[in-house]
Amino acid sequence: VQRLHWVAMLGWAVVTVGLLTSPKSWMRVVGLLSGTAELVVGIPLAFVTAQQLGRFSLFALAPIACLILIVILVRPGVWERWSGSE
Numbered sequence: 001v002q003r004l005h006w007v008a009m010l011g012w013a014v015v016t017v018g019l020l021t022s023p024k025s026w027m028r029v030v031g032l033l034s035g036t037a038e039l040v041v042g043i044p045l046a047f048v049t050a051q052q053l054g055r056f057s058l059f060a061l062a063p064i065a066c067l068i069l070i071v072i073l074v075r076p077g078v079w080e081r082w083s084g085s086e
Contacts, residue, residue: 001041005062008038012069023083031073035066042066 011034018027042063049057072078 001045004037004041008034008041008062008066010034011037012066019082027083028073028079032070035070035073038066039063039070 011030015027015031015034018024042059046057046060046063049059
C-alpha cells in the first residue's frame with residue numbers, strides 16, 4: 001500500500017510542477033489517475049487504521065486532499081484557467 005501512495009504522490013508532483021512551469025494537456029489525466037489511485041488505496045487504509053487506533057487517522061489526510069483536487073480538476077474551466085490554455 002505504501003508504494004501505491006508514493007506513486008500517487010509522484011503523479012501529483014508532476015501535475016504541480018507542470019502547472020508552475022509549462023502545463024500540458026496530459027498532466028490533467030495524470031492528476032486524475034493518481035488522485036483516483038490514492039482514493040482507492042487511501043480510504044480503506046484510513047478507515048482500518050482509524051478503527052485500530054480508535055481516533056482520527058492521519059492516513060485520511062491524503063484521500064481528503066485528493067478528493068478535493070479531483071473535484072477541482074473535473075469542474076469545467078478550472079484546468080483551463082490554471083494552465084492558461086483558455
